[in-house]
Amino acid sequence: MASMTRTRSGTIPSMETSGHGFTDNTIIVVFGASGDLAKKKTYPALFGLYRNGYLPKDVHIIGYARTKMDEEEYHKRTTSYIKNPNNDPEVAAKIEEFKKLSSYVSGNYDDNPSFQNLARHMEAIEKGYKTRGVNRLFYLALPPSVFVPVAQHVKVCCYATNGTNRIIVEKPFGKDLQSCRELLSSLKQSWQEEETYRIDHYLGKEMVKNLLVLRFANVAMGAAWDKHSISSVQISFKEPFGTEGRGGYFDEFGIIRDILQNHLLQVLSILTMERPVSFASEDIRDEKVKVLRSIPPIKREDVLLGQYVGANGKPGYLDDDTVPKGSVCPTFAATTLWINNERWEGVPFILKAGKALNEAKVEIRVQFKDVTSGIFKDISRNELVIRIQPSEAVYLKLNTKTPGYAFRAIPTEMDLTYKRRFTDTNIPEAYEALILDAIKGDHSNFVRDDELDVAWKIFTPILHWIDGREGPRPKPSPYPYGSRGPKELDSFIEKLGYKRGTGEDYSWPTTNVSNL
Numbered sequence: 001m002a003s004m005t006r007t008r009s010g011t012i013p014s015m016e017t018s019g020h021g022f023t024d025n026t027i028i029v030v031f032g033a034s035g036d037l038a039k040k041k042t043y044p045a046l047f048g049l050y051r052n053g054y055l056p057k058d059v060h061i062i063g064y065a066r067t068k069m070d071e072e073e074y075h076k077r078t079t080s081y082i083k084n085p086n087n088d089p090e091v092a093a094k095i096e097e098f099k100k101l102s103s104y105v106s107g108n109y110d111d112n113p114s115f116q117n118l119a120r121h122m123e124a125i126e127k128g129y130k131t132r133g134v135n136r137l138f139y140l141a142l143p144p145s146v147f148v149p150v151a152q153h154v155k156v157c158c159y160a161t162n163g164t165n166r167i168i169v170e171k172p173f174g175k176d177l178q179s180c181r182e183l184l185s186s187l188k189q190s191w192q193e194e195e196t197y198r199i200d201h202y203l204g205k206e207m208v209k210n211l212l213v214l215r216f217a218n219v220a221m222g223a224a225w226d227k228h229s230i231s232s233v234q235i236s237f238k239e240p241f242g243t244e245g246r247g248g249y250f251d252e253f254g255i256i257r258d259i260l261q262n263h264l265l266q267v268l269s270i271l272t273m274e275r276p277v278s279f280a281s282e283d284i285r286d287e288k289v290k291v292l293r294s295i296p297p298i299k300r301e302d303v304l305l306g307q308y309v310g311a312n313g314k315p316g317y318l319d320d321d322t323v324p325k326g327s328v329c330p331t332f333a334a335t336t337l338w339i340n341n342e343r344w345e346g347v348p349f350i351l352k353a354g355k356a357l358n359e360a361k362v363e364i365r366v367q368f369k370d371v372t373s374g375i376f377k378d379i380s381r382n383e384l385v386i387r388i389q390p391s392e393a394v395y396l397k398l399n400t401k402t403p404g405y406a407f408r409a410i411p412t413e414m415d416l417t418y419k420r421r422f423t424d425t426n427i428p429e430a431y432e433a434l435i436l437d438a439i440k441g442d443h444s445n446f447v448r449d450d451e452l453d454v455a456w457k458i459f460t461p462i463l464h465w466i467d468g469r470e471g472p473r474p475k476p477s478p479y480p481y482g483s484r485g486p487k488e489l490d491s492f493i494e495k496l497g498y499k500r501g502t503g504e505d506y507s508w509p510t511t512n513v514s515n516l
C-alpha cells in the first residue's frame, strides 16, 4: 500500500515498496570497499544516513575487497571523504561511532572459501541479535567484470535462509545489447528481480526526482509540454576534470557508456514519459519503457565525438599513463535523439557529456518555440532550465517589459534557486537517497531489466561503429582541456534549431536597465 506524506501544500503518495523495510538485524556488505566509488560515494552516503538516523537499528557494515589492510587503514580510507569542514566535534564523534559499526574482510571475488569466511563473519555478528530473522544488503561497488562471480558466490555462500537478501549492482550493465542481456541472465540465475537493485545514481538526485512533481503537479507546465510549444531539449553533463587515474576503466567504456546511455537517458525518459497511473515503481517504470521504445537507434550523422588534449598546463587524455597509446576513445559526445510519438515527433533531444570541460554542471535546457511574429521583432525564446547540479535550481527565462518609460522587451527569469528558497533544507546525496530506498525495499528509482534492453537498443549501433566493429573507428575531434568542447559543437546544436539568447541584453541574475 502506498502511504501518504503530509506536506504543507499537498499530499504526495510515497512510492510503493515491493518488500519490507529493514528496521533492525541488518548487515550491509560493501564489495570493492578499497575502491574509488566506495571511498568517494558509498561510505559518505552510509555515514549521512547513519548521522540522520536512517540506518536500521544496530546496523553493521562490512567492507570486503582483495586488498589486505588492517581495520585502521580501512577506517582511514572509508572516512577520508566524509566532510567535516569546521571540525564540528559532534560530527567527529559521529564519525568515531560510525567506524565502530564497521569491519573489514579481505578475500577473493571468485572462490568459495573467501565467501565462506565472509559468511562466518556475518553469522558471528548475527548471533548477537535479540530477535529472529536477518536482513542482508550486498552492495557491489565493483567493476562489471566481477559482478557475476561475486553475485553467484554471495548466493551460494552468504545468502541468508532465515531472512531477506537484497543486492545492489552498479552500472555499467554491459557494453551493448548482447552483453547486457548476457549479464542480466547470468545475474538472474542467482537473484530474483525483486531482490535486485540496479543503481543509476542520477535517479537519486534531488532535481531528477523533482521532475515528476514539476511536470505532473503543475497544470501550467503540462500544458506546454509537447511538440507544439517546445523547439528543442538539451540534457548536458559537464565535468571540469579528466580521467585522471581512471583511464583504464574509462578507455574500455568511453563517455557514451559512462554517462549518456545511463544517466542522461534516465533523465530523458522521466522528462518525456506520459503521466504514470500512480507513483508505484512499476507504473513509473512502465511509462519510462514506453517512451524509450519510441526512440529509434541513433544515426551516425546525429553524433559529435571529441577527445580532450592538453592545455592550460593540464594533460590531455592521451597523456594519462592509464590510457592506451593512440586511443580514439571519445571523452566528449553529443547525440541527437528523436521520439517517434504523438507528443514529441520532430523535437530534437540533444544529450551531451564531456570530461575536462570548462565547468562542473548538469542541466536540462528546454527551449520553447518563437512567439508568433508580428508585434515583436528579435525577441528571445522562453527557456526552462532545470539545474541538477551544482546548486539545484529551476529558472524560466521569459520576456518582460523594461521597467520605466521605454517600451521594449528584455529577457529575464523567474528563478527558483533552492539555496535561496529553501534555507533550512538538507538535500541528501544521490547515493544516500538510493541506499535508503533499497533499505526500504522501494524499486522506483532503480533500473528495471526491460529499461536496460531498450536503452541499449538505442545506443548499440553507434557504439559498434565507435568501437570499430563496422570499419575504421571514427576519430574524435580534439578540444582543449578546460574548454566548452569541440569547436563543431555550436553548429551541431544550432542546426537543430537551437537559438542562443539575444546575447548582450541578457544578464543573470540582475540587469542594470540604464545600461541597455
Ligand SMILES: NC(=O)C1=CN([C@@H]2O[C@H](COP(=O)(O)OP(=O)(O)OC[C@H]3O[C@@H](n4cnc5c(N)ncnc54)[C@H](OP(=O)(O)O)[C@@H]3O)[C@@H](O)[C@H]2O)C=CC1
Pocket: 032, 033, 034, 035, 036, 037, 038, 040, 065, 066, 067, 109, 140, 141, 142, 143, 144, 145, 146, 170, 171, 172, 201, 249
Ligand atoms: N568511481 C565513481 O565515481 C563511480 C563509479 N561507478 C561504478 O562503480 C563501480 C566501481 O567503480 P570504482 O570504485 O571507480 O572502481 P575501482 O577501479 O576503484 O574498483 C573498485 C574495487 O574493485 C577491485 N577491482 C578493481 N579492478 C578489478 C578487477 N579487474 N578485477 C577484480 N577486482 C577489481 C579493487 O579492489 P581490490 O583489488 O582491493 O579487490 C577496487 O578497489 C563501477 O562499476 C563504476 O562504473 C558509478 C558511479 C560513480
Ligand SMILES: O=C1O[C@H](COP(=O)(O)O)[C@@H](O)[C@H](O)[C@H]1O
Pocket: 201, 239, 258, 259, 362
Ligand atoms: O557514473 C559516473 O558518474 C560520475 C559523475 O557523478 P556525479 O554525481 O558527480 O555527477 C562520473 O565522474 C563518472 O565518470 C561516472 O562513472
